[in-house]
Amino acid sequence: MLYISTKYQIIRKDFPFYLGKTAHGGLWVQIKNLPGHLPKESPSHVQEIMKWNGWGYSDSRFLFNKKGQAEFTGKRYRLSGMIIPGLKDWFECTFGASLQHKTPPLLNSSAVQPPTLNEAFVEELKSTGIPFSQDAEDRVFRAHGHCLHEIFALREGKFGRVPDMVVWPNCHNDVVKIVELASKHNVCLIPYGGGTSVSSALECPPEETRSIVSLDTSQMNRILWVDEKNLTAHVEAGIVGQDLERLLNESGYCTGHEPDSMEFSSLGGWVATRASGMKKNIYGNIEDLVVHIKMVTPQGVIEKSCQGPRMSTGPDIHHFIMGSEGTLGVVTEVTMKIRPMPEYQKYGSVVFPNFEQGVACLREVARQRCAPASIRLMDNEQFKFGHALKPQVSSIFTSFLDGLKKFYITKFKGFDPNRLCVATLLFEGDREKVLQHEKQVYDIAAKFGGLAAGEDNGQRGYMLTFVIAYLRDLGMDYYVIGESFETSVPWDRVLDICRNVKARIVRECKERGVQFPPLSTCRVTQTYDAGACVYFYFAFNYRGLSDPVQCQNLHAAREEILANGGSLSHHHGVGKLRKEWMRETVSNVGMGMLKSVKDYVDPNNIFGNRNLL
């Protein structure tokens, strides 16, 4: 799930774990012992440091303080403890929202239905010694991902079907035992990793009558070995992105796989959903990164016999596993490629006079295959949004500089502030090569009217992707709801799909009686040889609507994407939210192929989350 998108890399690399530079330059600080990873001895109480009805850590949230200024609480992020003066105006102007009208969440986590237990299963499970829980909070916490409708329902205190119990296997063998028992007693298993799904994949099928057991992989979070000769690491699938990176970093390595959700999402989840990382241009997406996968299914364990870097042995069985979304089994261990940590990192940004020029530039960069580790293009609305999130500047000099920059771009260069857009860049590698690479990219950008706009803007752009998930919670306090979704599309369609999907959202909102025009914005987040990944956000003020979530138009927006040649999903997966389009996406025969695999591997539908098919 990408939409929270912590560029907490910014935070982590530059801030808590390393010597880093503060926002205002010059001052070097070191903060130790910072957050992230959960105390192992209390597996069942993640919710003590995580919100149960919103995004991320409990101590980190946006709020409007007594002076009506926005601030971000906590100490975890670079933005933490800062005042964001522009946010209130932006918020009120963009959504027509008012700080007077609050919709705080209702807090009645007691309305959870009592668990339906399979006594025989519970008895045998007890004898294995694997920890489990039937506690209501534990169950509710694992009954949802982070779709808008899921969070909205939680805030309203509405719980649908939730898992009946949670188990915490500690290793591969524990999983084998649990799957055997589940098969034996006909219990439904739903694997749970980081819980960051945005495809309704974690929702329990309401029609499921069997006992539902949430299989939480969070305790399987060890790196089992690192092979420096082959540059691979063998890792348990429950490890969370930030822990994996941190532990590898300690010995000078990294995987380079950085989905925006990496603070919370797990390796197993990445494999099960075909995840994509921000720096895929250097390191590749998950399918390029895995060398070996071990998965436990009701038919037994599936894995390859060797770690050859490429094989011609029929259809790649990894591709049955990747993207199976928990319908076939549980991924327990993965061998992944690792790389030495890059010597040098540099952010950058380019301002374009308009979105069209920006896309043309990204296309040219892709054509020349010289994309930096990450290159993203935000449209004008997102640029303004990013601007609104600028923290308070302390020195007059900085604000003077800002004004000067603005003057140069809008007046001297003639850019229309309502049309210009920004690309953010991240370069990685040897210092020399990075600088060379940087020049190449800026030279291309210049051909499309792009002006280099500094490292700071680039960094803030990446920060935006991570705060946006926290911001959604703030919006929900004030009648504003929002959602995000993504697609991949051929290059020649990029501009058309961006325009049409944004326009469709505006139109649908209008038709459904939304009073104020919605925020409808997009960015191009990944480039490929033959196309790009596009990410859309929309949000609107729902005061006066009886059923706001019904009005969220996700369905219409997806139809528009498909009609414009976009894919059903680039990396979020299908889950239950998008499965109605699977047949037309993969054809009848394709559907039959997938079904027959499911029928063989899991004839009794033990992995019964009903995703995908």
Add this chain to the structure above:
Amino acid sequence: MASKAVYSRDPMLKKRDDFEDILEERRNSSDLRYALRCYAPVVYKGLCPSKAGTLKSMVLQSDQLHYVIHQVCRETGRAVDDVQEEVSSILEEMAHRLQLSTVRFFAFTLSKVFKTLFRSICVNEEGIQRLQQAIQEHPVVLLPSHRSYMDFLLMSYLLYTYDLALPVIAAGMDFMGMKFVGEMLRMSGAFFIRRSFGGDKLYWAVFSEYVKTMLKNGFAPVEFFLEGTRSRTSKSLTPKLGLLNIVMDPFFKGEVFDVSLVPVSISYERILEESLYARELLGVPKPKESTSGLIKARKVLSEDYGSIHVYFGQPVSVRSLAEGRVNRCQFNLIPRHIPKKPSEDIHSFVNDSAYRLVRAQEENMVLKPWVLLASLLLQNQVSGQKRGIALDELTEQAVWLRDLSRQYGAFLHWPEHTPPSEVVSSSLSLHRGLVRISEGRVQLALGQTGGPAAPGEPRSAVTPEEELLSQAVIILSCASYRNQALHVFLRPALLASAIHTASSNKKQEVFNSFSFLRNMFSNEFILCPGATVQDFEEACYLLVKTGALQVTQQDVLVTERGHRTLVFLTSMLDPFLQGYQVVCRFLCEEATEALTEKQFIPAVRKFIIKHLLAGRLRYTEVLSSDLQKNSLAALLRLGAVRKIKGAEQGTLKVNTVMVNSLEDTLGGKLPTQKAVIARL
């Protein structure tokens, strides 16, 4: 939403806007100042500002044109430069050179001309407001009805008047013949297309890319005539799909979010080309458009042409129309710049949409009382009353017809506070060339040879054939006014005729007969494809509502008081029935093996003249070549006549048995054939 606005169940419920006269202001203020005033129209929000010149280079550099150029080179072995040169010259010949100064010139001169010719030019200003809104939101396509050369100058004049973006207009190449005028039109926004370029891939590519480029970039509203050419009969012509296909394409391919189609109904109280059209239909060849001809037409300036009503209809969103009908994913797997024949579903969608749009034009056409009078006088003339009809009787009938047509949803402009007799006499006086009033009785002005239509012709010895033709000029002119109201009465009239020809009162049988007639006449009138049941229900609904009919589960019964209505309705359709029958008879009796398509019209005309002079036909109207062409088209469509591609031109091969039986079915001598029936 918008799609629903195109078709509404009860025509009575139609809400229409009020009109404002724009000439009023012109009569009270300076034309020069008006022509030179500041003009700053609102534009499309996604407009990429570009000049006419950059437009050409955008077209020349487009992927689609590149592709086709290289394709042509591969196929013909020509050099790329050579083909590219041809493309440039096609574009040169086609492109408009819209410039404001020319528009200002027209604004000035047309103000003068309009004030002389017309009493008023009335426009629905709410429609203008809707259009203004639409222009900002999406690319706009203007679809005016086409009755006169005046149409597109008038459109541009109006848009200038209301400070709206000036359109670029697809015009037929024949204007190019008029050297100076052609260039003037070009500079006022017209672009020229050849009348036929069937197989010319290159031409088509240039043309479609040119139109699409203008549309997509929001350069200007694109204007064209769905009917393809001016209707000489005042009946709407069945729509041509080429340009509609082109302007919808960018939506199908996702290149624009939506396209707004704005049907515009232009109704003339008196058509400038009135008798010209009649002569053309009778086979007196139309004068080739030439500048000198236009100057001769100056004599029209001395006449009174009444008023013009222009109704800007509800913008129709292509997106709403296409919802649930077109799967746009079909363009996902082939690069969009590679030209592809439209798929079956797209073709039928475009066709249906075209019909609905022409219907929308029809529905907002303003009808003047004269239209009703013309219908009545024509029927009266045929019923053989040599002395005409008494003025007060005509008034009574007109009032009856006024009420009937209103119940059928006609957009009738009948002065509310004037006594009916005055309405009638002022209408008659405006059209005094067509009617004669003597001793309180009114009839068509058939006696005078020539009439005001052709005063310059020598009055030498008159043969019976010449006399017939000169009468026909009056009758066809009159019929063209009656035709303006045809769309109002069409569906009930088809039902009335079906009841008349059906062998029993059984509903199913009446429906079969209705469906046969509807099918037969679908080249003649605007009948939306596939809407037979809907049309039947609408007709029943209207006749039942007005008390003319009782429809039970099984039967369809004409009521006592419905008799008058049904007689009127059947008489309205009769000339067409007879026309189709006589064409059938001609084909059976006189069509030889070697009859070519080109010879068809003269031969059938000769045949009809012979029969008319012998008194075997009631309706002089059947001399209309439009009707003859339409009936041939219907027979070709039904497979009763086949076109065999000869060396030069198509030869017509007649299936005598089938044509014969169609003729008999039209005449009610044969029950409706099972083969052509849909189930009710």
